[in-house]
Amino acid sequence: MIEHIVQLTKELVAIPSVSNDIQQLHAVIDHIASEFKNHPSARIKKIIHNEKPSLVVANFDGKR
Numbered sequence: 575m576i577e578h579i580v581q582l583t584k585e586l587v588a589i590p591s592v593s594n595d596i597q598q599l600h601a602v603i604d605h606i607a608s609e610f611k612n613h614p615s616a617r618i619k620k621i622i623h624n625e626k627p628s629l630v631v632a633n634f635d636g637k638r
Contacts, residue, residue: 582609596625603627 591602603620610616610631619630 593626596627600627603629606631 586602586605589598589602589605591598593599606629607618607620610618615633617630617632617635619632621628621630
């Protein structure tokens with residue numbers, strides 16, 4: 575598990591995701607979402623605000 579976290583961190587750091595590069599921000603969000611897509615309890619929601627993406631990953635439905 576630790577090795578996977580270290581590898582994921584290396585992959586994310588390698589993506590140049592400065593705030594004004596919308597395409598790269600989407601690449602980071604998509605990469606993280608792909609890590610959770612097969613997790614049975616993961617609820618993934620991509621949000622776009624002012625053209626910039628963000629990601630919410632939760633293990634329950636709802637807004638709390």
